[in-house]
Amino acid sequence: MPRIIKHPELRREELLDHAQALFLTHGYDRASLNDVIAAAGVSKGAFYHYFASKEALLEALAERFARQALAGVQKILDDPNLDPLGRLNALMATSRQAKIETAPEAWALFETLFRPENLVLFHRINLAASKSFSPVLVQIIRQGLDDGTFRTFDPEGVADIVMQFGTATYDIIAKAFAGGSDADMEIAIETLEKRVRLYEIALDRILGLPDGSIRIGEPGYVRAVMTARRDNPAETAAAPKRAGRD
Amino acid sequence: MPRIIKHPELRREELLDHAQALFLTHGYDRASLNDVIAAAGVSKGAFYHYFASKEALLEALAERFARQALAGVQKILDDPNLDPLGRLNALMATSRQAKIETAPEAWALFETLFRPENLVLFHRINLAASKSFSPVLVQIIRQGLDDGTFRTFDPEGVADIVMQFGTATYDIIAKAFAGGSDADMEIAIETLEKRVRLYEIALDRILGLPDGSIRIGEPGYVRAVMTARRDNPAETAAAPKRAGRD
Structure with a gap:
């Protein structure tokens, strides 16, 4: 599959969607940042480009x-x-x-x-x-x-x-x-x-x-x-x- | 000088007086806990008996x-x-x-x-x-x-x-x-x-x-x-x- 370059705003929204889904399922306190990164399928570096914590x-x-x-x-x-x-x-x-x-x-x-x-x-x-x-x-x-x-x-x-x-x-x-x-x-x-x-x-x-x-x-x-x-x-x-x- | 046993409530008030005087002179942020302990002339152990931080x-x-x-x-x-x-x-x-x-x-x-x-x-x-x-x-x-x-x-x-x-x-x-x-x-x-x-x-x-x-x-x-x-x-x-x- 060719690498798709997404618009940064779109990518950010998608990361939020993944985070929201995980927080809804497991609760904010139980879900880890690594869970969000894994669910979103992005590199840590890419993630931290959008959110510091x-x-x-x-x-x-x-x-x-x-x-x-x-x-x-x-x-x-x-x-x-x-x-x-x-x-x-x-x-x-x-x-x-x-x-x-x-x-x-x-x-x-x-x-x-x-x-x-x-x-x-x-x-x-x-x-x-x-x-x-x-x-x-x-x-x-x-x-x-x-x-x-x-x-x-x-x-x-x-x-x-x-x-x-x-x-x-x-x-x-x-x-x-x-x-x-x-x-x-x-x-x-x-x-x-x-x-x-x-x-x-x-x-x-x-x-x-x-x-x-x-x-x-x-x-x-x-x-x-x-x-x-x-x-x-x-x-x-x-x-x-x-x-x-x- | 013989060791004077002070009433705990009195000792606590004295520690507060020393802390207040130091905070007034130097400001709360600049004064350290060690400054307060030194000014009060008590041991660290005695101090922490009264105040945790x-x-x-x-x-x-x-x-x-x-x-x-x-x-x-x-x-x-x-x-x-x-x-x-x-x-x-x-x-x-x-x-x-x-x-x-x-x-x-x-x-x-x-x-x-x-x-x-x-x-x-x-x-x-x-x-x-x-x-x-x-x-x-x-x-x-x-x-x-x-x-x-x-x-x-x-x-x-x-x-x-x-x-x-x-x-x-x-x-x-x-x-x-x-x-x-x-x-x-x-x-x-x-x-x-x-x-x-x-x-x-x-x-x-x-x-x-x-x-x-x-x-x-x-x-x-x-x-x-x-x-x-x-x-x-x-x-x-x-x-x-x-x-x-x-």
Whole structure:
């Protein structure tokens, strides 16, 4: 077979595909960089031309996830039938739906970011994601200021607060994973469900809207995302044990 | 001189005093663990009985700072003449005043936490500080709910948001330090001044208060804290250069 010269961008995407497939099958922590290189059928030298480390692979996969999510957002921004609040809620609904749908894959790839030793990587990936999403939020908030629906003097700051709301769930999730029991997970789910409702009302008020205007979650949303993590299908199907809290 | 057996708690405090003095003189990053051990005049074995690492020393110093700050807060909690909003504002004013007064020492000790390589330590120290301060906030918020001043269903969640507001400034400060120029610092100060005003109004609204009720900052507060960092007194005294932003 003659040697085929591939476009570098294409080659990079293929390496990411192989890495993603391996991480999905074996989990990020269990798959080695050598496994990825073997599966991709490239030389080590060729691989390292694209990615300096296993961490760099995960970072690139996170960027790809963020890019795909952003692509879906464009039609919301372009929809002339949406007012700013409708646009914000459509953005939240799309993001929620995407999170539920990709949850099994996302956990397999990114669960490792909630381990204490990966905090720096989590922070870096999170910062990059915020940088991508903030401008979209700022654009919508500005539209709401222009038409008088929203009331704030600092659209960028409010966008940052929204991104912080997402980041703030880190400690709750990390604690549940560190604990490891069903009871730990149940406490985390209850805390997160409550937190989503608080963030909805907080954001309503920060933007000068009546309580109940903004919809970040929906009933069962947090549970759907969190329980998608269990890799044992039998366990996922079973009703979660009710945690005793005293 | 006969060997004096000291109480372990006292010995530990003395080691912290020596470490603090050295870190203040030379900066945390430049002082070595051996310097601390030499200054304290103890054996390595004795030292490691108390602290496993230089990081552990810094963590213990942060705990001591937090403990001292909390001690000053008790009289606000006990003051019968303060209503819940007055109590919250007194808490903010005390914390603001303490931050201005301790800023030169705090920077010398803790500036290192804003370096990327110390993110894990920052997160650990920050989590511990939040754990100490959150109950105080929750107590005051509950009082405001009881007397009908505040309006929220989740006092613990609101306390967490307040602590997040503090943490959220991390990236702004880390970026200014990484940049290193006067212009970077000036951008950070302006961003933080604006952010303080946003957090005030955000917290007003989250608690169902009229805009302008809660006072987190005061004019010049951020600048006072940030410029206290410069270790060259001549430079501190000079008027900060106005940054050009284009």
